[in-house]
Amino acid sequence: MTEIERYAVPRSLEEATEILREGGVTVLAGGTDLMPQTRGGRLACQPLLMNIRRVPELKGIAEDNGMVRIGALVTITELLESSLVRERLKLLWQACDHFASDQIRNVATVGGNLCNASPAGDTLVPLLALDARAVLAAKPNGTLQLRRVPVGAFFTGPGRSVRTASELLAAVEVPLPPPGFAGEFYKHGVRPALDISAISIAAGARRDGGLLRDVRIAFGAVAPTPIRAPRTEAALEGRAAEAATIEAAARVALDEVQPISDVRASDWYRRELIHNMLRRVLSHVCKL
Amino acid sequence: MSASCEVAFTLNGVKRELTVPAGMSTLEMLRERLGLTGTKYGCGEGECGACTILLDGVTVNACLMFAVDCDGRELMTIEGVSVSETGERLRDAFVEQGAVQCGFCTPGLMVQASHVIAHHPGADEATIRRGIEGNLCRCTGYRKIIDAIAAATKPGTNRGAQGASHA
Numbered sequence: 142m143t144e145i146e147r148y149a150v151p152r153s154l155e156e157a158t159e160i161l162r163e164g165g166v167t168v169l170a171g172g173t174d175l176m177p178q179t180r181g182g183r184l185a186c187q188p189l190l191m192n193i194r195r196v197p198e199l200k201g202i203a204e205d206n207g208m209v210r211i212g213a214l215v216t217i218t219e220l221l222e223s224s225l226v227r228e229r230l231k232l233l234w235q236a237c238d239h240f241a242s243d244q245i246r247n248v249a250t251v252g253g254n255l256c257n258a259s260p261a262g263d264t265l266v267p268l269l270a271l272d273a274r275a276v277l278a279a280k281p282n283g284t285l286q287l288r289r290v291p292v293g294a295f296f297t298g299p300g301r302s303v304r305t306a307s308e309l310l311a312a313v314e315v316p317l318p319p320p321g322f323a324g325e326f327y328k329h330g331v332r333p334a335l336d337i338s339a340i341s342i343a344a345g346a347r348r349d350g351g352l353l354r355d356v357r358i359a360f361g362a363v364a365p366t367p368i369r370a371p372r373t374e375a376a377l378e379g380r381a382a383e384a385a386t387i388e389a390a391a392r393v394a395l396d397e398v399q400p401i402s403d404v405r406a407s408d409w410y411r412r413e414l415i416h417n418m419l420r421r422v423l424s425h426v427c428k429l
Numbered sequence: 430m431s432a433s434c435e436v437a438f439t440l441n442g443v444k445r446e447l448t449v450p451a452g453m454s455t456l457e458m459l460r461e462r463l464g465l466t467g468t469k470y471g472c473g474e475g476e477c478g479a480c481t482i483l484l485d486g487v488t489v490n491a492c493l494m495f496a497v498d499c500d501g502r503e504l505m506t507i508e509g510v511s512v513s514e515t516g517e518r519l520r521d522a523f524v525e526q527g528a529v530q531c532g533f534c535t536p537g538l539m540v541q542a543s544h545v546i547a548h549h550p551g552a553d554e555a556t557i558r559r560g561i562e563g564n565l566c567r568c569t570g571y572r573k574i575i576d577a578i579a580a581a582t583k584p585g586t587n588r589g590a591q592g593a594s595h596a
């Protein structure tokens with residue numbers, strides 16, 4: 142059993158960040174990753190366990206002026222049940238639809254998925270593609286301060302992010318994609334439920350006449366962190382939405398990713414998956 | 430020593446208060462402290478669903494939940510579900526359809542199925558399959574479980590099952 146010296150349940154963001162300032166804190170949100178990680182010895186529990194579930198500032202999904210704010214405590218089920226997410230952030234909605242199982246979706250939070258920083262984290266790939274940013278809260282000198290980090294700059298390695306020990310992830314902000322933006326999320330695993338991705342793809346673009354604009358491509362589980370694929374995006378941006386463009390972009394993607402071999406797939410298989418599945422996803426995005 | 434914390438919650442309709450170590454899982458609290466052994470320990474990692482319980486009306490894996498996090502909440506285990514109207518229908522349907530072999534996954538599946546039925550009355554097979562994707566059964570191949578849940582989604586249709594099982 143994990144040895145925890147103190148347990149705290151802050152009731153406000155002010156209180157939570159004050160506790161974090163003292164140091165030595167493990168943050169508990171949904172717990173679906175924290176419990177197996179601490180039990181399995183992959184993560185050492187700090188002396189203070191802080192349950193953030195009662196912090197009201199970390200809840201809710203709201204849109205304001207073209208920006209969707211998703212509180213860190215929003216569960217995957219809440220994202221799936223949000224008409225705003227389903228209609229306007231379809232890439233994220235699709236990833237949530239592929240997320241674990243009902244029991245886990247009911248408690249797992251988007252903030253936990255981000256802070257866990259798995260290269261295969263299901264919501265991370267669409268959030269990257271959607272140009273989302275993480276809102277980090279801290280109280281460095283007695284006053285609450287927020288800093289915003291693009292999700293593309295948030296991850297520093299497997300299980301690691303730029304979030305410091307005194308910071309709490311308060312929310313994710315996602316700008317609404319431009320009108321006409323169509324996207325698709327694809328996840329490859331050996332079974333539909335409860336599987337960790339061998340690879341995942343979030344791809345989207347807007348069609349301007351016959352040309353592709355605002356192209357965003359992100360991949361999961363092919364690098365130490367989820368990644369955007371700028372060279373693949375460049376191979377599509379401003380080009381005709383046709384089979385030859387897709388074929389060329391898929392070949393660029395094959396060179397752009399350098400995955401590792403592990404228990405879930407070999408590097409060769411991952412690159413084959415990226416090449417072939419990106420073609421399929423793009424053909425849907427281009428409505429070919 | 431792990432810090433001791435007082436928790437108060439409603440369990441199967443009854444208010445409970447107890448002191449638990451901060452690192453204890455809800456599953457350990459239910460089985461070892463409260464003697465409710467209907468909720469099973471399968472994998473301990475949220476993969477098998479044998480420990481499925483209802484928390485504030487939604488299903489969760491009790492093995493992934495800290496017991497301290499139960500404070501102020503409403504829990505229902507298989508012991509509570511099995512005496513509900515839906516639970517009784519599910520039990521009869523599981524018996525009638527032969528959906529139980531070794532029985533280890535059955536409590537978790539019945540709790541999850543009660544949640545599926547509550548949220549999707551008259552659920553079709555695809556909805557049922559999707560609903561129980563977090564519950565593993567290594568005996569039945571799922572066919573009979575899905576048939577049983579489908580039968581239990583229709584109130585009053587498996588009254589004969591009760592008679593048959595008592596015959």
